[in-house]
Amino acid sequence: MRIDLHAHSNISDGTQPPAGLVAAAAAAGLGVLALTDHDSTAGWAEALAAAREHGLGLVPGMEISCKTAEGISVHLLAYLHDPAHPGLLEEITKAKDARLSRAERMVERLAEDYPLNWDDVSAHVAPGATVGRPHIADAMVAAGIVADRSEAFANILTSHSRYFVSHYAPDPVLAVALVRAAGGVPVFAHPVASARGRVVASGIFDDMIDAGLLGLEVDHRDNPPEGREWLRALAAKRGLLVTGSSDYHGAGKPNLLGENLTTPQVLERILAAGTGSPAYLP
Numbered sequence: 001m002r003i004d005l006h007a008h009s010n011i012s013d014g015t016q017p018p019a020g021l022v023a024a025a026a027a028a029g030l031g032v033l034a035l036t037d038h039d040s041t042a043g044w045a046e047a048l049a050a051a052r053e054h055g056l057g058l059v060p061g062m063e064i065s066c067k068t069a070e071g072i073s074v075h076l077l078a079y080l081h082d083p084a085h086p087g088l089l090e091e092i093t094k095a096k097d098a099r100l101s102r103a104e105r106m107v108e109r110l111a112e113d114y115p116l117n118w119d120d121v122s123a124h125v126a127p128g129a130t131v132g133r134p135h136i137a138d139a140m141v142a143a144g145i146v147a148d149r150s151e152a153f154a155n156i157l158t159s160h161s162r163y164f165v166s167h168y169a170p171d172p173v174l175a176v177a178l179v180r181a182a183g184g185v186p187v188f189a190h191p192v193a194s195a196r197g198r199v200v201a202s203g204i205f206d207d208m209i210d211a212g213l214l215g216l217e218v219d220h221r222d223n224p225p226e227g228r229e230w231l232r233a234l235a236a237k238r239g240l241l242v243t244g245s246s247d248y249h250g251a252g253k254p255n256l257l258g259e260n261l262t263t264p265q266v267l268e269r270i271l272a273a274g275t276g277s278p279a280y281l282p
């Protein structure tokens with residue numbers, strides 16, 4: 001059974017609608033997929049209907065944007081939480097709204113140097129979707145400024161760029177506690193992905209574990225080999241689940257469905273721990 005627990009649809013910054021993502025997962029030979037759009041569960045219903053159609057297992061999830069007091073970005077995967085939990089919903093709504101005004105400010109800055117305006121960007125955002133830098137990148141590709149998202153992120157859109165604007169995001173310790181309160185399973189996404197920006201110190205891992213973190217996404221292409229060994233040791237020491245996933249974004253990233261996998265034993269433990277929403281298993 002091939003299990004991939006991290007993938008995006010166009011409800012956030014993936015390029016396929018939820019049903020198209022599920023169809024692609026079935027075609028790729030996966031048995032179970034988790035839909036984990038950024039700060040949104042709006043794709044769950046469409047993905048579930050498609051999963052039933054294709055006989056694919058579906059774990060409803062989400063990837064929560066977080067930021068530490070020091071300003072370091074942390075992504076937290078949540079599986080099987082109650083999407084209507086008020087405290088969690090309030091935080092992701094704040095982050096999602098802040099992402100929109102942040103993207104508008106980034107485009108204002110970019111427009112000083114590049115032929116780009118907000119209409120160009122919003123043309124790449126599905127209605128109601130969580131807006132991110134990938135949508136700005138898509139508009140830059142369409143305008144011929146860069147060849148693909150990767151080139152846009154290599155320099156113009158990085159967090160070190162003068163066009164970069166930060167946005168509100170909950171502290172990861174708060175987010176872990178809220179996911180647990182919502183009956184969900186919190187897993188730290190690509191925790192040592194240093195190429196994306198600064199990674200958190202071990203004290204933040206401890207604080208998140210103390211707040212109820214249940215897993216670490218170890219096998220992810222952005223975690224370098226030494227980092228993965230450190231994560232595996234931490235997981236063994238603190239009794240955390242170890243997951244592996246693709247972080248597929250459709251045509252938006254080179255990541256391929258199933259390029260990293262999670263074991264059936266770990267999936268069983270996630271299913272047992274998640275009480276806020278059901279998984280679909282054919």
Ligand code: AMP
Nearest residue numbers: 013131132133134149150153154252253
């Ligand atoms: P944002 O959520 O607006 O801060 O943008 C971060 C998102 O951009 C992440 O969720 C990734 O999916 C995407 N991203 C980061 N680096 C790259 C890259 N090199 N190529 C394509 N997409 C990227």
Ligand code: FE
Nearest residue numbers: 008013038249
């Ligand atoms: Fe993304």
Ligand code: FE
Nearest residue numbers: 063075189190
């Ligand atoms: Fe992420």
Ligand code: ZN
Nearest residue numbers: 006008063247
């Ligand atoms: Zn992701």
